[in-house]
Amino acid sequence: MKPIPTKARILLVEDDTSLGYVIKDNFEQDQLDVCLCEDGELAFQAFETNPFDLCVLDIMLPKLDGFTLAQKIRSINKDIPIIFLTAKSMKEDKINGFQIGADDYMVKPFNIEELLLRIKVFLKRSVKESMTDFYKLGAYNFNHPNLELLHADQIKHLTQKEADLLKLLCEQQDKVVKREEILTKIWGNDDYFAGRSMDVFISKLRKYLSHDLQIEIINYHGIGFKIKVN
Amino acid sequence: MKPIPTKARILLVEDDTSLGYVIKDNFEQDQLDVCLCEDGELAFQAFETNPFDLCVLDIMLPKLDGFTLAQKIRSINKDIPIIFLTAKSMKEDKINGFQIGADDYMVKPFNIEELLLRIKVFLKRSVKESMTDFYKLGAYNFNHPNLELLHADQIKHLTQKEADLLKLLCEQQDKVVKREEILTKIWGNDDYFAGRSMDVFISKLRKYLSHDLQIEIINYHGIGFKIKVN
DNA sequence: AAGATTGTTAACGAAATGTTAAAGTCTTTA
DNA sequence: TAAAGACTTTAACATTTCGTTAACAATCTT
Structure with missing residues (x-):
């Protein structure tokens, strides 16, 4: 098993470049190690080759949508927390569908502090579980x-x-x-x-x-x- | 928490009739389909003839105790979540014994909302699992x-x-x-x-x-x- | 120094596991 | 309804693992 990481590693997948960098900067100021990918395929490659503690996925992505990406990630790691970012326009029933595979989701536009808070909750939980x-x-x-x-x-x-x-x-x-x-x-x-x-x-x-x-x-x-x- | 798509079917076994009905009513208000049985033998008959998604079993039951009932249920369906209801007086080591066959247990008197919450967790998990x-x-x-x-x-x-x-x-x-x-x-x-x-x-x-x-x-x-x- | 306690290694035997095959059980098919 | 087929359990035997015990050396206490 891996030694206790100093920084939590986050896989962030967001095709809107400017939003992506805003989130990344915010996370890094909070001592998170962020890997930002701009499409689903790149993200999956990154996931296959590097260890992560948590994923933040936009639903609408080029090449491979967030939901499919989540399934592929889950086929490798069942436990990793996945948080979806959804557009406000998304229909309710569709959101319900996503909820099943997600541990949490946030509707855009969202408060980055709020997202950070939820991430911390998941990280705390998994640290607790793995430290026992x-x-x-x-x-x-x-x-x-x-x-x-x-x-x-x-x-x-x-x-x-x-x-x-x-x-x-x-x-x-x-x-x-x-x-x-x-x-x-x-x-x-x-x-x-x-x-x-x-x-x-x-x-x-x-x-x-x-x-x-x-x-x-x-x-x-x-x-x-x-x-x-x- | 959002309701689960199709109504989930719960087998509830509780010999205290009034408590049984209170639980049943609460569950039904939460869109659960409840079958209430008053002893272990009836419960097992019900289980043999109807499909269920989850069981809630009292430990102390007439005719067939909850633990034995759980074993019989498990011999038919290994995956179904089973939640035990135990009396406060039960000794710790005995509870540990139950835990092996149980997915969760609650000590009476308990908060029905809490029980509902735990049931939802199991139901959600099983849906999630079948998707991943x-x-x-x-x-x-x-x-x-x-x-x-x-x-x-x-x-x-x-x-x-x-x-x-x-x-x-x-x-x-x-x-x-x-x-x-x-x-x-x-x-x-x-x-x-x-x-x-x-x-x-x-x-x-x-x-x-x-x-x-x-x-x-x-x-x-x-x-x-x-x-x-x- | 003498007796008791601890350090260390090796050997033994009971128990657990690996593996293959035969024997049972259940379902399907003709 | 009997035979075939698929699957699981039981049996049999080989192999491995582990905890205990024995044996002897080293160390500590008084």
């Missing part, structure tokens, strides 16, 4: 639900237990987690053998994380473990 | 409603189950889909044999998709599967 159970650990990214530990495009697949253990440590980064707590939460009992098994897992995690020397899993003798990033 | 039920998978195009998997002008016809499984994986591309989820949604139960049957289907899909080496269906031991396009 996602931990940053030095040079690593740890995706708990997917059981993946990423480092410089290398993916290490973890087992459920490895992932659960790493998560428990990450949740309490820089704090000592008691052996007893780990054992009861993940192993379900805290006898001698479970304890030794856990030590084996700690050893494995250390090996997986050894590419970043800033990361340490420190043992507190007789107490537990702490994960630390210098 | 096409997936691009590396060099393949997958048309779920037509059960077709296309590759360089070659058409491979899939069976319903093959297509449903592939769809479930595609909907959550790059995410691990739990065995349990696949089994409850597509097989309707998650015993040992259903699991083995699923493994056979995974094997088949891998064979169908083997012309594009970029596509992988990865097993997460004991957890589930993930489809990935490099």
Whole structure:
């Protein structure tokens, strides 16, 4: 999975050049990364070759109309929010049709601030969704639900237990987690053998994380473990 | 929110007659077609003989409880959204159990407007899904409603189950889909044999998709599967 | 220094999965 | 209504994976 982007990337498709640039400028002042395309085909090419977080599509476009473009985009990515820009002249029933494939739509002429506001809502939502159970650990990214530990495009697949253990440590980064707590939460009992098994897992995690020397899993003798990033 | 084109048909199962009628009236004012049943057996008979778009089930029901009813409904239609109504007294862990088979649940006493809103979300989603039920998978195009998997002008016809499984994986591309989820949604139960049957289907899909080496269906031991396009 | 705790590696065995084929089930067709 | 065909499940066997345990080394505590 991709690392957390600094700027959200917006695909803006608008054939009216001057309007397009007005919107683009406004968005960029709000720390959005905008790719402006002037027709549907160019837009789709851009979408195929670059990652985006959200699309703003005019309905009336040269070469490939916004609705068809949206379908093609959706065939690649079902989740990406799509906002349509519609002309005022558009008939109601047609708008209803569009609504189905759209996450939102705005009727021209619209207030750019209003559009920005709605975009922010979608971005906030998707950040929230993708951030759940996602931990940053030095040079690593740890995706708990997917059981993946990423480092410089290398993916290490973890087992459920490895992932659960790493998560428990990450949740309490820089704090000592008691052996007893780990054992009861993940192993379900805290006898001698479970304890030794856990030590084996700690050893494995250390090996997986050894590419970043800033990361340490420190043992507190007789107490537990702490994960630390210098 | 705008009404959905044709009237959506709701199966409402609630043994508290007065509450049932209140809900029914509210729904009907919102252009929903409601069939109210007072016990689980009647509800199942109704489901067998009439088409529905969504079910709202009370958990505590005479003759056949909501959970069992949901399983029976699922054995006929895996896709239909099911919303449970639970009493406040129900324990958390039990609710978690229900969540597996449920798409949503509401705790009594609840706001009917809220319930209506959630129903609308499901109905809208299913309309949206049926319109965007096409997936691009590396060099393949997958048309779920037509059960077709296309590759360089070659058409491979899939069976319903093959297509449903592939769809479930595609909907959550790059995410691990739990065995349990696949089994409850597509097989309707998650015993040992259903699991083995699923493994056979995974094997088949891998064979169908083997012309594009970029596509992988990865097993997460004991957890589930993930489809990935490099 | 002695005993307890932890680090690390390897081996074992149970369980899960991959794959192919045979056996069942259901529907279509003649 | 029987045979054929399409599809799913079950069986069988090969392969892989994972957690535990054992074994021994290293480290800590007192």
